[in-house]
Amino acid sequence: MEPIERKRRHSGRVTLSTVAQAAGVSPITASRALRGERGVAADLVERVKQAADQLGYVPDPAARALASQRSTQVPVLVPLLSNALFVDVLEAVHRTLLPHGYQTLIGVTHYEPVEEEQLLRSYLAHRPAGLLLTGFDRTEAARALIAASGVPCVHLMELTSAPGVHCVGFSQIDAGCAITEHLLQRGHRRIAFVAAQLDPRTMQRAEGYRRCLRQHGGYDARLELLSPQPSSMRLGGELLEDLLRTRPEVDAVFFCNDDLAQGGLLAALRLKIAVPGRIAVAGFNDLSGSDQMVPALTTVRTPRRAIGEASAQMLLGLMRGETPARNAIDLGFELMVRDSS
The missing domain is CATH 3.40.50.2300 (Response regulator)
Structure with a gap:
C-alpha cells in the first residue's frame, strides 16, 4: 500500500492507475469497470468500485473527454x-x-x-x-x-x-397580444404598457401589445413607459406612481413582468388606489406570489x-x-x- 499512498501525496489526487493497483487489475480494466461496460466480470467490477470508494477516486472529466473524444x-x-x-x-x-x-x-x-x-x-x-x-x-x-x-x-x-x-x-408577441386583448374585453380603453430591462423578449411583448391595440384602433405611443433599469418590485411601484402622475387618463396597465406588477399592486395599496376599480393591473410570467397578492394578479403563465x-x-x-x-x-x-x- 505504501507505493499507492506515496503516489497520492505526490499528485494531489487519486488517479485511475491508483485505483487499478489497489484492485489488482489493469488501468484499462478499471476504466471499463467504472464506465459500466459489458464484458467485465461482476467480481472485478465490484473490486474496482470498492477500491474507488475507499480511495475517494473522482474521474477526471477532461481526461475522459480527451480519451473518448466525447464531453x-x-x-x-x-x-x-x-x-x-x-x-x-x-x-x-x-x-x-x-x-x-x-x-x-x-x-x-x-x-x-x-x-x-x-x-x-x-x-x-x-x-x-x-x-x-x-x-x-x-x-x-x-x-x-x-x-x-x-x-x-x-x-x-x-x-x-x-x-x-x-x-x-x-410566441412572446402572441402572449403580449393575449393579455392586452383580455384588458380590452374587460372594458378598459386607455391601456398602458410598463416595462423594464428592455431585453428582446420584453420588446416582443411590447410588440404584441401594440399590434392588439392597433387592430382595435386604440394604440397611443404616449401610454408606453419604458425603463432600462433592471426589473424589480421597487421599480414597479415607482413606475406606477409615475404613470398615474403623468398619464392620469390610464385605466389599465400591462406590466412586462410580474415583479414590476407586484410592486405596482403594493404601491396602489399604499396609495389607496382601487384595483381594478380605478386601474386594472396585469403582469407576465406568473411568478411565485402573484396569486397571493391583494388583489390576486392577472398574468400570463409561461411554461418555463x-x-x-x-x-x-x-x-x-x-x-x-x-x-x-x-x-x-x-x-x-x-x-x-x-x-x-
Whole structure:
C-alpha cells in the first residue's frame, strides 16, 4: 500500500492507475469497470468500485473527454440568476440531463451579447457535448462560433422558423397580444404598457401589445413607459406612481413582468388606489406570489419548467445524432385571469 499512498501525496489526487493497483487489475480494466461496460466480470467490477470508494477516486472529466473524444458537459447560458424564471428553466434542464450522464455548466450573460460571446469562446474551447442558449439576440461573431463548432445547440424561450435552428419556447408577441386583448374585453380603453430591462423578449411583448391595440384602433405611443433599469418590485411601484402622475387618463396597465406588477399592486395599496376599480393591473410570467397578492394578479403563465425539460430532451437527441421530428416546439402560454383586472 505504501507505493499507492506515496503516489497520492505526490499528485494531489487519486488517479485511475491508483485505483487499478489497489484492485489488482489493469488501468484499462478499471476504466471499463467504472464506465459500466459489458464484458467485465461482476467480481472485478465490484473490486474496482470498492477500491474507488475507499480511495475517494473522482474521474477526471477532461481526461475522459480527451480519451473518448466525447464531453459530458452542457453549458446553459441564461441572462440572470436573480430571475426565478431562469432558475426554473435551469432546474428542469439539470434534472433531465443528469440521469444521462451530462453535467450542466451555468453561464450568466447579464443580457449582454458581448458577454455571451466571451462565455461561448471559453466554453467551446473545452469541446462541450451540447449548448443551451437563451433566445436569439447575440453577436455575429457568436453565431459564427456556434456554427463553426459543430456542437449541437438548442435555443430557449423564443421561436423561429429559420432552417437548421432548433428551439423550444412560445410566441412572446402572441402572449403580449393575449393579455392586452383580455384588458380590452374587460372594458378598459386607455391601456398602458410598463416595462423594464428592455431585453428582446420584453420588446416582443411590447410588440404584441401594440399590434392588439392597433387592430382595435386604440394604440397611443404616449401610454408606453419604458425603463432600462433592471426589473424589480421597487421599480414597479415607482413606475406606477409615475404613470398615474403623468398619464392620469390610464385605466389599465400591462406590466412586462410580474415583479414590476407586484410592486405596482403594493404601491396602489399604499396609495389607496382601487384595483381594478380605478386601474386594472396585469403582469407576465406568473411568478411565485402573484396569486397571493391583494388583489390576486392577472398574468400570463409561461411554461418555463416544460421549456427546460423539452429543450434538454431535444438536445439529448441531437447529441445522439438523431434528427428531431420538429425543429421548433411551441409550448404555448396560459392566461391566468384573477382579481386585479
